[in-house]
Amino acid sequence: MISEKAVKPQIFAQLSRIGKAVANGNRLELLEFLAQSERSVESLAKVANITIANTSQHLQTLRQCGLVTARKDGQKVYYRLSDRRVVALLSIMRELAEDHLADLEKLISIYLTSRDGMDPVPAQELLRWAREGSVTVLDVRPVEEYSAGHLPGAVNIPLKELEANLSLLPPSQEIVAYCRGPYCVLAFEAVARLRAKGYRARRLEDGLPEWQLAGLPTERGVVA
Amino acid sequence: MISEKAVKPQIFAQLSRIGKAVANGNRLELLEFLAQSERSVESLAKVANITIANTSQHLQTLRQCGLVTARKDGQKVYYRLSDRRVVALLSIMRELAEDHLADLEKLISIYLTSRDGMDPVPAQELLRWAREGSVTVLDVRPVEEYSAGHLPGAVNIPLKELEANLSLLPPSQEIVAYCRGPYCVLAFEAVARLRAKGYRARRLEDGLPEWQLAGLPTERGVVA
DNA sequence: ATAATATTCAATTAAAACCTTGAATACACG
DNA sequence: CGTGTATTCAAGGTTTTAATTGAATATTAT
Numbered sequence: 001m002i003s004e005k006a007v008k009p010q011i012f013a014q015l016s017r018i019g020k021a022v023a024n025g026n027r028l029e030l031l032e033f034l035a036q037s038e039r040s041v042e043s044l045a046k047v048a049n050i051t052i053a054n055t056s057q058h059l060q061t062l063r064q065c066g067l068v069t070a071r072k073d074g075q076k077v078y079y080r081l082s083d084r085r086v087v088a089l090l091s092i093m094r095e096l097a098e099d100h101l102a103d104l105e106k107l108i109s110i111y112l113t114s115r116d117g118m119d120p121v122p123a124q125e126l127l128r129w130a131r132e133g134s135v136t137v138l139d140v141r142p143v144e145e146y147s148a149g150h151l152p153g154a155v156n157i158p159l160k161e162l163e164a165n166l167s168l169l170p171p172s173q174e175i176v177a178y179c180r181g182p183y184c185v186l187a188f189e190a191v192a193r194l195r196a197k198g199y200r201a202r203r204l205e206d207g208l209p210e211w212q213l214a215g216l217p218t219e220r221g222v223v224a
Numbered sequence: 225m226i227s228e229k230a231v232k233p234q235i236f237a238q239l240s241r242i243g244k245a246v247a248n249g250n251r252l253e254l255l256e257f258l259a260q261s262e263r264s265v266e267s268l269a270k271v272a273n274i275t276i277a278n279t280s281q282h283l284q285t286l287r288q289c290g291l292v293t294a295r296k297d298g299q300k301v302y303y304r305l306s307d308r309r310v311v312a313l314l315s316i317m318r319e320l321a322e323d324h325l326a327d328l329e330k331l332i333s334i335y336l337t338s339r340d341g342m343d344p345v346p347a348q349e350l351l352r353w354a355r356e357g358s359v360t361v362l363d364v365r366p367v368e369e370y371s372a373g374h375l376p377g378a379v380n381i382p383l384k385e386l387e388a389n390l391s392l393l394p395p396s397q398e399i400v401a402y403c404r405g406p407y408c409v410l411a412f413e414a415v416a417r418l419r420a421k422g423y424r425a426r427r428l429e430d431g432l433p434e435w436q437l438a439g440l441p442t443e444r445g446v447v448a
Numbered sequence: 449a450t451a452a453t454a455t456t457c458a459a460t461t462a463a464a465a466c467c468t469t470g471a472a473t474a475c476a477c478g
Numbered sequence: 479c480g481t482g483t484a485t486t487c488a489a490g491g492t493t494t495t496a497a498t499t500g501a502a503t504a505t506t507a508t
Contacts, residue, residue: 012249023243025236066324100290
């Protein structure tokens with residue numbers, strides 16, 4: 001039974017559980033990966049570069065407040081976002097942080113050299129061009145993430161295999177590359193390398209999760 | 225200078241500062257009040273029922289990550305939300321919490337008895353009716369919050385003075401009451417009391433901050 | 449000037465969060 | 479039926495956060 005008095009603080013305490021869940025950098029990174037696709041504990045630990053036990057604990061924290069769900073298949077446990085709105089939560093946090101935290105801006109300028117030098121394409125614009133077929137959409141994420149969902153008609157060439165698979169890209173057409181999101185370097189790298197090879201390349205402003213959140217169409221499972 | 229290696233974790237650490245800011249119930253309550261209007265430290269401490277020193281500290285943590293700004297006037301310091309998107313952040317947190325935290329639902333059912341029994345009016349619907357003049361819009365928040373911004377044409381009768389000012393309300397027309405937001409009891413109380421007096425009363429689904437966030441029109445400073 | 453008020457600062461204590469380590473569990477495979 | 483693998487659990491030490499208290503600062507009013 002819940003104590004009768006002072007219910008209002010208890011309500012805010014419950015709300016703060018969502019806040020606590022996103023109050024840790026490692027958990028945020030895990031959420032960013034989970035926004036791409038379902039993943040096992042081990043695989044998350046590897047990409048986020050934290051120990052397995054620690055990863056497991058963070059995932060449980062996230063699960064206890066309903067931000068992710070778990071599914072067991074064989075000996076592995078697969079986690080996924082419970083709700084598309086989790087991406088919305090992360091997006092707003094990112095917007096607020098970028099506009100109000102000077103330290104973040106500084107970090108971004110280091111990490112994402114010349115963020116605006118790759119003239120980012122807004123989602124709506126890309127959608128229009130893609131429908132006209134006047135642009136090649138390039139997904140540079142790993143295969144597993146691509147097959148869990150990707151932009152309609154996108155060609156998947158993981159960044160590591162970009163140089164070896166240039167033949168899949170029409171040499172004359174403009175290329176728009178995208179990856180996990182605003183803080184993912186894959187698309188930046190891809191654009192830089194493609195330009196060095198003489199391609200006309202730009203990058204999508206956001207990543208796949210934001211595209212989905214905006215209600216724009218995606219495809220699943222098709223391997224190009 | 226920032227260490228060259230491992231910039232990605234540092235970016236997420238910065239993002240997590242926003243999370244930490246909303247990871248405490250008292251701070252969330254403060255933000256809810258600030259979403260209504262600018263307020264001084266003392267006034268916030270009083271309504272939130274926490275000590276002044278503690279309130280000041282919480283406000284400083286909020287300011288350090290840019291969620292609120294401060295302005296000094298005379299001997300008082302007035303805080304306000306720095307950004308309308310802070311309301312969006314809180315809204316998403318609330319949605320996620322309500323859908324995924326069973327404990328919260330339980331608390332709400334205690335605190336907001338018969339939440340749906342007052343058939344809440346969606347914002348868009350109220351806007352239409354209000355323009356037709358077929359409904360009386362009632363703001364039951366304190367005067368200061370009302371004058372900082374309110375729904376167009378809304379009559380302000382703070383809950384405490386409701387019984388004494390019933391004459392301001394047309395007896396036959398339907399009344400829609402609103403207050404601070406989904407967890408504010410003022411409108412609930414008002415609807416209950418009005419119904420007891422024979423009025424036809426309902427409540428707005430959300431409060432003023434959510435109304436503003438949706439881009440719907442408001443008025444300022446007019447005292448009805 | 450002096451006193452009163454509003455806010456912040458600084459120091460302390462208690463509580464919670466974070467990560468590591470090593471063991472335990474649960475399932476699949478040979 | 480044992481062995482290997484994936485994950486979780488439990489215990490620990492360290493760091494961070496929260497709230498209290500009392501003093502310090504700054505501004506207004508007398």
